[in-house]
Amino acid sequence: xxxxxxxxxxxxxxxxxxxxxxxxxxxxxxxxxxxxxxxxxxxxxxxxxxxxxxxxxxxxxxxxxxxxxxxxxxxxxxxxxxxxxxxxxxxxxxxxxxxxxxxxxxxxxxxxxxxxxxxxxxxxxxxxxxxxxxxxxxxxxxxxxxxxxxxxxxxxxxxxxxxxxxxxxxxxxxxxxxxxxxxxxxxxxxxxxxxxxxxxxxxxxxxxxxxxxxxxxxxxxxxxxxxxxxxxxxxxxxxxxxxxxxxxxxxxxxxxxxxxxxxxxxxxxxxxxxxxxxxxxxxxxxxxxxxxxx
Amino acid sequence: xxxxxxxxxxxxxxxxxxxxxxxxxxxxxxxxxxxxxxxxxxxxxxxxxxxxxxxxxxxxxxxxxxxxxxxxxxxxxxxxxxxxxxxxxxxxxxxxxxxxxxxxxxxxxxxxxxxxxxxxxxxxxxxxxxxxxxxxxxx
Numbered sequence: 001x002x003x004x005x006x007x008x009x010x011x012x013x014x015x016x017x018x019x020x021x022x023x024x025x026x027x028x029x030x031x032x033x034x035x036x037x038x039x040x041x042x043x044x045x046x047x048x049x050x051x052x053x054x055x056x057x058x059x060x061x062x063x064x065x066x067x068x069x070x071x072x073x074x075x076x077x078x079x080x081x082x083x084x085x086x087x088x089x090x091x092x093x094x095x096x097x098x099x100x101x102x103x104x105x106x107x108x109x110x111x112x113x114x115x116x117x118x119x120x121x122x123x124x125x126x127x128x129x130x131x132x133x134x135x136x137x138x139x140x141x142x143x144x145x146x147x148x149x150x151x152x153x154x155x156x157x158x159x160x161x162x163x164x165x166x167x168x169x170x171x172x173x174x175x176x177x178x179x180x181x182x183x184x185x186x187x188x189x190x191x192x193x194x195x196x197x198x199x200x201x202x203x204x205x206x207x208x209x210x211x212x213x214x215x216x217x218x219x220x221x222x223x224x225x226x227x228x229x230x231x232x233x234x235x236x237x238x239x240x241x242x243x244x245x246x247x248x249x250x251x252x253x254x255x256x257x258x259x260x261x262x263x264x265x266x267x268x269x270x271x272x273x274x275x276x277x278x279x280x281x282x283x284x285x286x287x288x289x290x291x292x293x294x
Numbered sequence: 295x296x297x298x299x300x301x302x303x304x305x306x307x308x309x310x311x312x313x314x315x316x317x318x319x320x321x322x323x324x325x326x327x328x329x330x331x332x333x334x335x336x337x338x339x340x341x342x343x344x345x346x347x348x349x350x351x352x353x354x355x356x357x358x359x360x361x362x363x364x365x366x367x368x369x370x371x372x373x374x375x376x377x378x379x380x381x382x383x384x385x386x387x388x389x390x391x392x393x394x395x396x397x398x399x400x401x402x403x404x405x406x407x408x409x410x411x412x413x414x415x416x417x418x419x420x421x422x423x424x425x426x427x428x429x430x431x432x433x
Contacts, residue, residue, distance in 0.1 A: 214321065215338065220336050
């Protein structure tokens with residue numbers, strides 16, 4: 001049996017760690033609440049944008065726009081595929097980062113020329129070791145997502161897409177299903193898929209209200225689509241941020257719980273050791289006294 | 295007097311929802327006024343000052359808006375912009391700093407993309423300052 005002092009110091013160190021994990025748990029839970037609120041605030045804007053694109057597509061099905069062109073003439077081996085990978089800045093969040101990395105590696109195994117845009121320190125370190133091309137100027141953190149940052153990111157991507165440096169853009173992030181479950185997910189950002197705006201098939205005999213686009217359909221689309229992409233990226237960043245904190249919260253909660261179990265076990269061992277020491281001392285004293293008597 | 299439904303949605307919140315009498319928005323080629331029972335239309339909006347006359351009021355209220363668009367359908371107007379601010383919510387000092395920063399960046403050599411970026415940032419800053427000049431909006 002370990003000696004009493006050793007057990008005592010072990011208990012203390014576990015207690016100290018527990019304090020930290022408990023504090024991290026509380027920080028993450030408050031940050032998650034903030035992130036969730038942010039997500040709720042931005043939802044109406046985002047859905048309205050989506051609805052508007054679908055409305056315009058419905059009224060002008062023949063509309064041709066840069067962002068809808070699929071560039072099918074490029075063979076799959078030569079397609080330049082960009083992916084935004086949203087990981088956390090640090091670990092201690094259970095399988096959160098691992099899931100994202102796994103999903104991204106799936107994308108990397110497909111044919112094409114890949115280029116990564118990584119948000120978050122951890123992913124940057126991971127993929128830097130794996131010999132994939134990473135945009136090094138792309139230094140953004142995942143803490144406190146803002147519209148401004150999303151605008152920066154979408155600016156870079158739209159620019160490269162228009163120049164033909166990228167043919168497809170994906171974003172890999174973690175979506176929150178509910179407060180206990182979240183799942184890593186891939187979304188295609190560009191080119192836009194008409195089908196994702198669930199075009200309604202309207203019967204021919206119904207009168208459709210006509211909508212005029214001012215100054216022109218292209219100008220309106222030009223002002224909607226970049227905002228849509230920005231909104232999409234912002235939504236993903238916020239969602240990822242919320243699930244990161246959720247994952248960290250869970251991880252820290254189970255760490256705290258297992259620390260408590262550990263402390264309970266250790267204190268039983270400690271009490272036994274103490275009791276054994278006392279018993280032994282008494283035995284020694286008694287034996288000594290008996291020896292004296294004789 | 296006739297009114298129409300107005301909903302202003304900014305990227306971070308629903309900014310305003312209610313009835314409105316007149317609305318002036320900054321379109322790419324100048325300002326555009328919207329009165330009740332306007333034809334169905336979607337209009338692109340650039341960074342600038344929008345003016346509204348809410349139902350039951352006679353004075354105009356200013357607000358600073360970012361890029362986006364206005365959608366007019368069935369006498370309902372939805373203004374979707376990336377930012378919308380009342381004059382009294384604008385931090386003049388911050389806007390000034392933003393302007394100075396943008397001007398500084400303009401003087402440096404930049405890629406075209408960075409140039410557009412700075413230009414947009416400068417436009418937003420100047421617009422904020424312009425709107426903040428007279429603070430009239432109080433909902």
